[in-house]
Amino acid sequence: MSKLPGNAGLSLLGDKSLDFYRDPVSFYRQKMDKHGGRVFQSRLLNRPTAFICSVEGMRELLSEKSNLFLKDPTDLMTNMYGDTIVTTNGEEACLLRLSLTSLFTGRCLESQRDFISSVCERCLKDLSLSGQPECVYSVFKRLGTELVLGLFLNVRAEEQPELFQEIMQLCTQHWHGLISAPVNVKVPLWSSGFSTALEARDKLMDIIKDKLENDKEGFVGSLGSLPLPDSSAASQHLLLFISALIPKAVASLLTSFTLVLGGNEQEETRRRAGEDPDYLHRVLLEVQRLWPPFIGGRRIADQDSTLAGFHVPKGNGVIYISHGVHRDPEVFEEPDNFQPERWRGRNAGQEHLLCSFGSGPRSCIGSKLADIFLKDVCMYLLKHYDWCLDPPSQDLEYKWLPVSRPADPPTVSFTRLDQTRSDESDTS
Known part of the structure; x- marks a missing residue:
């Protein structure tokens, strides 16, 4: 058993949280170079913390030793969402997962396919009409919001536009508070972001509770009938499921997909992906590998343990960095290159080595639903389209927090394939 490389620093003075949150990818790469390995320690949120950037360490943390490394009961997610499947530990988390799993599998998923297709049609059918480039992240975030509110809350944008708009604005306010400093301050003419988020949460909870009491159809009705631990569990989980987190994750991955498959040079890749669902699956795995929507996740050691051969004392933090795990050269050859074929070759059957949505027994319960979203879109x-960057020269440097996407929102021009074929026919 070896001591973790690096220095956890002194309390407060040695904290590196600002450095990490400013640019987590540069932070972990510099530390890996300095310490000569993919596992090291630093001080994050004023707690000695092991950083895990290897597949081996991630698998230990999230699968083999998941019972030894727990969710932090004091983190901001608990403040904003309460006790949910994401924030609880131990038996409570297992029971919640057992109760909720039926809503995200089998018939429940398949019953939503027509709605998902209708949202795709409504949100994407006019991408080429204006003749102007589209800010794709915004387009996909709106699409993700329509999917989430329609599926989980039975609020359809075309049927209840005012209620839809109100919930969307409240979810945005709630999200901004989630990523702000947890300071609840309210004075005349000004409120802190966290205070505004708490107010938005209360208003969302009123809408959710009304839905649970009066709407017995779809996901809302099914959730209300599940054997959950207390009366607040259903409403807290609905708050989690309709939060801005899911639309932003969907928008992140779809933006990356659009960028990597854009332009004339990718025309054959687009054609092949459109004709072969297995190849599209490999393309999306590679998009998720290279541009994970979330930078990682954090745990607390419940007892002295080891990760990747290094000692992790009880009470220390551990954070896995999905961006680093997905680029582990021990597992992924040429890790920085976009190679969908790797998932039919050396990495065939290794989808579980990706951790964008967690991994192991605490992985995201909605990952299958997200997969359906992404593939249908x-x-x-x-x-229906060919597309390319417009203008062709744009700064595509990514920012990684709170959700990954290019720091400067990219714009893309779309051309309908039927129009392209018509133009080619006229030319000939």
């Missing part, structure tokens, strides 16, 4: 785009 991507297939719609591939069947």
Whole structure:
């Protein structure tokens, strides 16, 4: 058993949280170079913290030793969402997962396919009409919001536009508070972001509770009938499921998909992905590998343990960095290159080594639903459009927090495939 490389620093003075949150990718890469390995320690949120950037360490943390490394009961997610499947530990988390799993599998998923297709059609059918480039992240975030509010809350944008707009604004306010300093201050003419988020949460909870009492259809009705631990559990989980977190994750991955498959040089890749669902699956795995929507996740050691051969004392933090794990050269050859074929070759059957949505027994319960979202949207785009960056020269440098995407929102021009074929026919 070895001591973790690096220095956890002194309390407060040695904290590196600002450095990490300013640019987490540069932070972990500099530390790896300095310490000569993919596991090291520093001080994060004023707690000695092991940083895990290897597949081996991630698998130990999230799968083999998941019972030894727990969610932090004092983190901001608990403040904003309460006790949910994401924030609880131990038996409570297991029971919640057992109760909720049925809503995200089998018939419940398949019953939503028509709605997902209708949202794709409504949000994406006019991408080429204006003749102007589109800010794709905004387009996809709106699409993700329509999907989430329609599926989880039975609020359809075309049927209840005012209620939809109100909930969308409240979710945005709630989200901004989630990523702000947890300081609850309210004075005349000014409120802190966290205070505004708490107010938005209370208003959302009123809407959610009304839905649970009066709407017995779809996801809302099914959730209300589940054997959950207390009366507040259903409303807290609905708050989590309709939060801005999911639309932003969907928008992140779809933006990366659009960017990597854009332009004339990727025309054959787009054609192949549109004709072969297995190839589209490999493309999306590679998009998720290289541009994970979330930078990672954090745990607290419940007892002395080891990760990747290094000692982690009880009470220390551990954070896995998905961006680093997904680029571990021990597992992924040429890790910085976009190579969908790797998932039919050396990495076939190794999807579980990705951790964008967690991994192991605490992985995201909605990952199958997200997969359906993404594939349906991507297939719609591939069947109906060609696209390219417009203007062709843009700064695509990514920012990684709170959700990954280019720091400067990219703009893309879309051309309908039927129009392209018509133009080619006229030319000939």
